[in-house]
Amino acid sequence: MQRKSNTTGKKNFVITLLIFTGVFIVSAQNKVKVLDTQPFSIGKSITIHSNVLNEDRVLNIYLPNGYNTSEKEYPVIYLLDGSANEDFIHVSGLVQFGSFSWINMLPESIVVGIANVDRKRDFTYPSTNKLDQEEFPTSGGSKKFIEFIETELLGLINQNFKVSKEKTIIGQSLGGLLASEILLKKPILFDNYIIVSPSVWWDNTSILKWEVKKDLANKKIYVAVGVEGPAMQTGATNLYYKLLEAYKDDKAVIFNFLEEQNHGDALHLALYDAFSKFFKP
Template sequence: MRAILFVLLLLPALCFGQAAKQKDNPITIGTKQTFHSAILKENRTLWVYVPKSFTAGSKLRYPVMYLLDGEAFFTSMVGTVDYLSALGKMPEMIIVGIESTDRVRDLTPTHSPFWASGEPANDLKTSGGGPNFMAFLEKEVMPYIETRYQTETYRMLVGHSLGGLTALHALVNQPALFTSYVAIDPSVWWDNQLILKQAQKALPQKGSAGKSLFFATANTMNKGMDTVRVVQDNTQGNHNVRNSLLFRETLRKSKNLAWAWKFYPEDNHGSVPFPAQYDALRYFFNKYALDKDLNDSTITVDYIKNHYRAVSAMLQYPVLPAQGTVNSLGYISLGKKQYAKAYQFFKMNLENYPTVGNLHDSMGDYYVKIGDKKKAMEAFRKALSLEEVAETRKKLKELEAGR
């Protein structure tokens, strides 16, 4: 009896498990694409995420993030970008994660088979392939992405550890390649602090207008050490933070470069990428979102236009006002019976996005509110010619029936 009861108790769970297996659908956040690199003479794999708003025939274009060690950081970065862009805190982005093969070879600018301590390291014997890797990035990966996707001119390079070193090296030596750079706990120690010496010469002299850097430093100091005393300390265990602080002093002397440096006292070298990803994106796009609540009665069409002019200047390409934001402003004004203001918002949206059926539907709602039945039906018909939506069809039929 107990055995039968036990089986009966398990039966719903077992059935549910089987049903769940039958109904499971994979959640896809990107694609893996492999192509042969003539420069590196090997096959290379890219992890590619395309924003949800992209559809066939869409004219939307997107900035692109190039993410080093893509296999390690692609999932967390896609989640962060997708979430922040959905909140309107940053633009949607195409993310290209570059899967590593020999990261020591690819992410080091010079051959130097020695650790920071000066001890020889067999693990570093393939180092020095950085110039080839950057050529691969510039001449093969970028054209590959830009011919297959609708990209904007804004490019971001993100790297951690040796990848952070690569980001700094690109900023100092090839600044035209990217608009913004993220160096997460970079290996400034490499080749007797070569990147620090190069930056000390280049950054105060070269104009870096329009370029931005976010530099994250993990807490890898010995216990009892702090960021004040570490600068004068010569202990090998504290060299990462010491080198980062020295690089910060160089950044303070840079010309026109927009930069931020942040120390993470609660994170080590392995855990710092996750919070640093978020902080870097918030830094670069800190003025992307509106600085007023949508219910603020002082928001006007001119305010929206001026804000997006500033956003366009920040991103260095034309950015249209977000259709969802403007549509919300139109309905808020409609609800307050500010009909002239509502019309201005709906009209601006249609001027910017004339082929979006939902925006014609919204204009139809406006005409219904002011009692212009003829124009409302015209707007609903236009919306349906672009996209068949049951709710819009219902509204049109009610108007045609005289209800």
Template sequence: MQRIPILLIPLLFLLVRLQAQKAAPLSIGETHTFRSEILRENRTVNIYLPKEYDPAADKHYPVIYLLDGAMDEDFVHIAGLTQFLTMIDTLPPSILVGIANVDRKRDFTFPSAIRELTQKYPTTGGAANFIAFLSQELQPFVKKHYKVNDTSTLIGQSLGGLLATAILLKQPDMFLNYVIISPSLWWDEGALMTMAPFLISQRNIRAHVFIAVGDEGAEMQDAASNLATVLQDARQKELYTNFLYMPKETHRTILHNSVYKALQVLHVKRKP
């Protein structure tokens, strides 16, 4: 009979125990891929649900739409913020919808006649279709499959901030809250900002807007500040604007900390 050294017995017990245990998958949400007839392609969205979410219950939740929302983009860390701010009772339990990109330069920009832009970014100019996708396909999809209320937020950075600004100015009723971070308002030689005062004057905007920019160069900093000023100067009763300059942040680092601030300001205890 072959003897097992006494020092190996604990190791054998550990190996048996480890083999008996099966690792459980770690999940922070759900993923859906569906066909967009407007964009003529499949689109993927990632969904974070509050811990208390029960599809059979009557409770409905605020919904946050995140541009650049793929798993390898900004979905995971913004889902973490959503969970944390809910845990400390700063943010109401909320549903996060991360919109994964296919071609962000196409989807987040409007057509431009500037040759340098069209040569550098040949697929640009599809924002109108993407906005139609958001309003006519994605928002109805979310409302059909999840219990959401009328408190909706859009988060966009850089070109995503450009798109969020365009929606705010042209179709503001699509969302109640707008988080606009380091918007690329330089696009098309600042055409959107040139039109902004006129666009605002054409409608009563009911929205809460949070704009942030970091140490990102005079062009981007001035444009973000000017956007805040134009919105504030409109003096519309239901248009509220917060502007935050974050000098310690860069274009690469600003999103997480600015969204942390924004969700505190825009969502805390506010009814739809």
């Protein structure tokens, strides 16, 4: 019995060895040689010097497929929090997807991502709230940042790219606060405003007391918020009703409560919805 067991063990060993040898031979035969490696890019990154801000700023630019050989002009989507490690890549991907001919959710568009230096400084106006001042010691610089957008950025893009007149701005959180400030103070700068999870709580919700300018004609405004706590949800809702009351058009001023999203993942789904409502035929 012992001899039979040894014989069986040897057979099993030989079979196992043949199997592994065969796998090795097949793997060696199917090995693919890498012929070349090239960088993969979805756009370009340019650095400019802002005289208004007195600092260098990085702009990430997504250009639609065929841009270099096309003679047509493209609408521009300006993205706050537009650094490569923030929202630029996934928003550009969504814009590309939505502009595919078989999707036809929005026209082919240029995306200009404004990379951050100090978003707490650039996206906030001065606050009288002591807690705001303590937690955001560099805050209060939105006036200069809006001036940079108006007097430097928009002109730069108009002069160097094939753009149409239509301009959209996207802002989330503090970026949503800034987009709201632009809408209320300088609505002429953009045609479409996508405001997601705006930090209306800033400065004791003082933005809700600001006057809505009357030159909102032909503007499209989208406000969205997820399950983000009473302060954020109430602030976004009150901002929507303030704009709706002034605009008196619930097709041009849209609100979306994203009941399955939170502050971290509301933006992407909100943009998909906004694009489809703003642009889709």
